[in-house]
Amino acid sequence: MTYALYELATNPPIQEKVRGEILQIMAKHKRNLTYESLKDMKFLKAVIQETLRKNTIVGFMPRVCRCSCTVRTSCNSPLTIQQGTSVLIPIHGVLHNPDLYADPDTFLPERFLEGEEEANKIDRCSFMAFGIGPKVCIGEPFARLELSLALALLLSEFQFSVCDKTPSKLIFDPKKRFMSTVKNGVHLSVKRLRHKEE
Numbered sequence: 001m002t003y004a005l006y007e008l009a010t011n012p013p014i015q016e017k018v019r020g021e022i023l024q025i026m027a028k029h030k031r032n033l034t035y036e037s038l039k040d041m042k043f044l045k046a047v048i049q050e051t052l053r054k055n056t057i058v059g060f061m062p063r064v065c066r067c068s069c070t071v072r073t074s075c076n077s078p079l080t081i082q083q084g085t086s087v088l089i090p091i092h093g094v095l096h097n098p099d100l101y102a103d104p105d106t107f108l109p110e111r112f113l114e115g116e117e118e119a120n121k122i123d124r125c126s127f128m129a130f131g132i133g134p135k136v137c138i139g140e141p142f143a144r145l146e147l148s149l150a151l152a153l154l155l156s157e158f159q160f161s162v163c164d165k166t167p168s169k170l171i172f173d174p175k176k177r178f179m180s181t182v183k184n185g186v187h188l189s190v191k192r193l194r195h196k197e198e
């Protein structure tokens with residue numbers, strides 16, 4: 001939530017676009033937020049996906065190699081991993097690899113819009129914010145639903161913008177090693193919106 005609101009406060013046109021979608025779909029559903037209405041919010045889904053890509057929450061996945069294998073690498077020489085070797089899969093590195101995500105440090109939710117050329121280029125294994133394989137995050141569907149609902153509710157009622165205390169760059173707390181946490185938190189300015197019918 002913190003990262004999503006920070007990205008939207010620092011990218012006002014994207015915030016306006018996602019709010020426009022939320023209000024339009026809520027209007028279709030008589031201003032109710034239902035499971036079905038949230039599923040229709042394709043741009044909100046892309047905003048969440050891009051937030052999770054750009055602001056890696058879990059930076060790496062630890063694994064132990066169960067049987068020796070040889071894997072392809074990006075530098076043309078295959079790598080053999082021996083049984084019993086501890087391996088750290090760098091989630092952050094994969095999600096910021098410019099070969100997979102052009103301009104990786106820029107917040108571009110459009111790259112995840114279904115049907116877009118960019119989205120088709122993305123390999124399933126290249127998005128691992130929730131891990132991948134048999135140990136994938138068991139809470140992923142819950143986390144996605146909770147994020148969509150909370151963001152839709154907040155963005156339909158409030159505008160988020162930067163203030164004097166908003167950091168220009170997010171600095172992570174090195175003591176929080178498993179889940180990334182922003183040092184000193186993120187301050188934003190919040191303004192209640194007035195809708196026409198009020």
Ligand code: HEM
Pocket residue numbers: 057058061062128129130131132133134135136137138139140142143
């Ligand atoms: C944005 C929110 C979340 C992110 C980015 C996230 C990310 C992850 C990642 C990367 C893993 C390791 C997967 C692997 O090793 O392959 C994991 C595991 C796990 N997560 Fe999440 N998670 C999130 C929210 C949640 C929530 C809300 C719950 C519970 C309601 C949850 C429960 C778990 C559990 C139980 C595991 C261990 C699964 C296992 O070892 O079999 N997570 N999560």
